[in-house]
Amino acid sequence: MNEDTFNTTGTERGRACHRIRRFLSWCNCQSIMVAFKGIWTKDFWRAVSGEYLATLIFVLLGLGSTINWAAEQEKPPPADLVLISLCFGLSIATMVQSFGHISGGHINPAVTAAMVVTRKLSLAKALFYVVAQCLGAITGAGIVYLVTPAAVRGSLGVTMVNSNISLGHALLVELLITFELVFTIFATCDPKRTDLNGSASLAIGVAVVIGHLFAIPYTGASMNPARSFGPAMITLNFENHWVYWVGPILGGILAAGLYEYLYCPDPEIKKRLKQVFQKDSSGKYREVETDDVAIRPGSIQTIDLEKTGKKGPFQDSTGEVLSSV
Structure with missing residues (x-):
């Protein structure tokens, strides 16, 4: 194996490792464990x-x-x-x-x-x-x-x-x-x-x-x-x-x-969901966290x-x- 081949292989391995890390991060293993903890x-x-x-x-x-x-x-x-x-x-x-x-x-x-x-x-x-x-x-x-x-x-x-x-x-x-x-x-x-x-x-x-x-x-x-x-x-x-x-x-x-x-609909949930369509003082729609409406x-x-x-x-x-x- 020559030096160019070695460098190319090392680069590909580095990219593969990077993709794996990104995939694991995207999966959010901690969230999965929480979902199945019961x-x-x-x-x-x-x-x-x-x-x-x-x-x-x-x-x-x-x-x-x-x-x-x-x-x-x-x-x-x-x-x-x-x-x-x-x-x-x-x-x-x-x-x-x-x-x-x-x-x-x-x-x-x-x-x-x-x-x-x-x-x-x-x-x-x-x-x-x-x-x-x-x-x-x-x-x-x-x-x-x-x-x-x-x-x-x-x-x-x-x-x-x-x-x-x-x-x-x-x-x-x-x-x-x-x-x-x-x-x-x-x-x-x-x-x-x-x-x-x-x-x-x-x-x-x-x-x-x-x-x-x-x-x-x-x-x-x-x-x-x-x-x-x-x-x-x-x-x-x-x-x-x-x-x-x-x-x-x-x-x-x-x-x-x-x-x-x-x-x-549940009155409390209906009230929270309506907040999604309300504008703030700047004229933009409010951002509502997922936990607020779940x-x-x-x-x-x-x-x-x-x-x-x-x-x-x-x-x-x-x-x-x-x-x-």
Whole structure:
């Protein structure tokens, strides 16, 4: 190796080291560690395992209702849409009531995504939630597959798009029924409301029943990516599976955003956000720090409840909100 080659190599190494240092600085490792600091606590893993178990039971019971035990008959009757709708809805209501104080009772990646965009759940915790929900759905679907005779197993409740509608229409249907569900969740679990006297979990279950009664003929009425992922993984049938992720997640995010930032915004947050559009004495718009306008997990009301040692509706053991499906 001659001297010019050595100098060139040294220069390239120096540039590479400089790029690495800039990349590490940009990543802000300290911020990443802060985001994930809660994963080493017992409450965190209790919440994650709660999401796993709740989704397992929900998918197990829901898929069980889709099994047509008369399939071996010469002229088997059609699927009972009312039975399926009630089973999914009542299962969700029961799981939300049972696990709401443990994990928030999301049981649905679309709901978890809605909580993230409204700053009620950290992104780090949401990632663990979604993995737990998908694993729970796979386990629940696997149990149904094992205990059901092959002759009546059918498609194991895999959600499929009706051949008479387009994928775009199917996507819209999933978006709309999930929008209805998530909007119901935010409205019935809103700590700012003082007019709620009924059961939030029952209202959420009824929202699921309504969505199924309407959408089963169209798309199978998923409303929940994990619910579709479980049986699809067990049967290895992923036909048009993307519809059941994109539609519900978009519907959930849209519903959460409209409720939290348009229809029922927090008064204190609304006041702080208005400061962004106010001018100072020099005629320039004020610069507002991110921390001034951020909503801490659990919202402003949750912070007040924590100070008094109380828990708001559907708070989990780590102080993060809500419920869901």
